Amino acid sequence: MNSSRRYFLxxxxxxxxxxxxxxxxxxAAEASYEAYPEGLKAKRWAMVIDTxxxxxxxxxxxxxxxxxxxxxxxxxxxxREIKWLWDDTxxxxxxxxxxxxxxxxxxxxxxxxxxxxxxxxSCVRVCPAGATYxxxxxxxxxxxxxxxxxxxxxxxxxxxxxxxxxxxxxxxIKDLNPAYPTRMRGVxxxxxxxxxxxxxxxxxxxxxxxxxxxxxxxxxxxxSIVRRVLxxxxxxxxxxxxxxxxxxxxxx
Amino acid sequence: MYNAKFVIPGIIVFxxxxxxxxxxxxxxxxxxxxxxxxxxxxxxxxxxxxxxCIEPREWMAANHMELLLxxxxxxxREGKRIYVASDGKKWETSLxxxxxxxxxxxxxxxxxxHNANSVNPYCWDCHVxxxxxxxxxx
Numbered sequence: 576m577n578s579s580r581r582y583f584l585x586x587x588x589x590x591x592x593x594x595x596x597x598x599x600x601x602x603a604a605e606a607s608y609e610a611y612p613e614g615l616k617a618k619r620w621a622m623v624i625d626t627x628x629x630x631x632x633x634x635x636x637x638x639x640x641x642x643x644x645x646x647x648x649x650x651x652x653x654x655r656e657i658k659w660l661w662d663d664t665x666x667x668x669x670x671x672x673x674x675x676x677x678x679x680x681x682x683x684x685x686x687x688x689x690x691x692x693x694x695x696x697s698c699v700r701v702c703p704a705g706a707t708y709x710x711x712x713x714x715x716x717x718x719x720x721x722x723x724x725x726x727x728x729x730x731x732x733x734x735x736x737x738x739x740x741x742x743x744x745x746x747x748i749k750d751l752n753p754a755y756p757t758r759m760r761g762v763x764x765x766x767x768x769x770x771x772x773x774x775x776x777x778x779x780x781x782x783x784x785x786x787x788x789x790x791x792x793x794x795x796x797x798x799s800i801v802r803r804v805l806x807x808x809x810x811x812x813x814x815x816x817x818x819x820x821x822x823x824x825x826x827x
Numbered sequence: 828m829y830n831a832k833f834v835i836p837g838i839i840v841f842x843x844x845x846x847x848x849x850x851x852x853x854x855x856x857x858x859x860x861x862x863x864x865x866x867x868x869x870x871x872x873x874x875x876x877x878x879x880c881i882e883p884r885e886w887m888a889a890n891h892m893e894l895l896l897x898x899x900x901x902x903x904r905e906g907k908r909i910y911v912a913s914d915g916k917k918w919e920t921s922l923x924x925x926x927x928x929x930x931x932x933x934x935x936x937x938x939x940x941h942n943a944n945s946v947n948p949y950c951w952d953c954h955v956x957x958x959x960x961x962x963x964x965x
Contacts, residue, residue, distance in 0.1 A: 608905065608909065608920070710904075711906065720899060753923065753957065756955060759952035
């Protein structure tokens with residue numbers, strides 16, 4: 576009796592396993608995934624903004640428009656605004672180093688602000704949903720599908736680079752780019768360093784629209800344009816004392 | 828048993844009423860097949876005009892949601908934006924730029940089946956529906 580029960584259980588177990596394995600094999604399509612061969616690769620993407628060449632709001636307008644058009648960034652006035660690429664004064668942009676004796680040309684200059692794509696991003700550390708993360712190229716990305724809208728990342732970011740969608744952004748997008756999604760109410764968004772363009776071999780939209788005033792490249796590659804420019808020009812970064820190691824450099 | 832002449836018919840009536848939805852469904856004409864509108868126009872992908880879906884029709888009907896979730900993770904987390912289908916053809920992993928390039932009629936394709944099955948996916952809260960079929964924007 577015992578041996579036959581044992582035998583029955585053995586056969587039953589094996590056949591269940593075989594059936595499950597067969598079913599699982601039939602389920603999955605035999606497909607694979609590839610990256611675009613023309614995609615741009617880097618160990619650490621970084622941006623250099625030559626603020627001598629972009630001084631006024633008028634200089635910035637076409638660049639901001641290029642960014643916002645590509646990414647369906649809504650234009651919402653007031654405190655519910657969505658910011659990807661915006662501008663501010665020297666005192667506000669570089670608040671760690673207030674200078675009462677600032678020369679006039681710098682005091683009047685506007686500075687481009689955007690996500691710094693930090694090496695040690697505080698926003699990524701606090702995200703409870705795993706929605707924001709660092710990519711291999713050093714970009715700080717957001718998976719909006721996962722974002723639960725807790726806004727911890729906004730509190731953690733020392734640069735104010737993240738915006739919350741308090742409402743459906745679609746009524747505030749003038750002409751929709753049909754090739755890129757919008758966001759929905761209740762998620763946080765920010766500059767992506769154009770991850771989707773880099774992966775198809777294109778430079779970020781702001782870099783393309785800037786006529787060379789914004790440079791973009793691999794900080795780990797000594798021959799990249801950003802390294803060559805930084806080697807010849809004095810540059811500063813926003814709030815470097817916080818240890819986030821921001822990836823946007825400003826030539827003053 | 829006490830009162831068997833009341834209790835037993837009572838149980839039978841209760842069982843009949845309780846399973847009534849099944850009986851009514853079996854006796855009525857049955858459920859209607861959902862007829863979705865399939866695209867016919869060829870669309871160019873990777874320099875080639877195509878009319879076939881990325882995978883066989885039955886597989887897509889059963890598994891498109893899992894496929895889309897995998898596409899999302901591969902594109903966003905791994906940076907792999909090309910899907911090599913089981914027949915070796917390459918496609919961009921994009922709901923907006925691949926799926927809806929052919930299936931541009933959301934109302935007659937996506938919605939019809941989703942409504943019949945009473946599922947309410949929120950893909951289009953963010954992803955943009957091709958112009959002309961975009962009822963939200965009209």
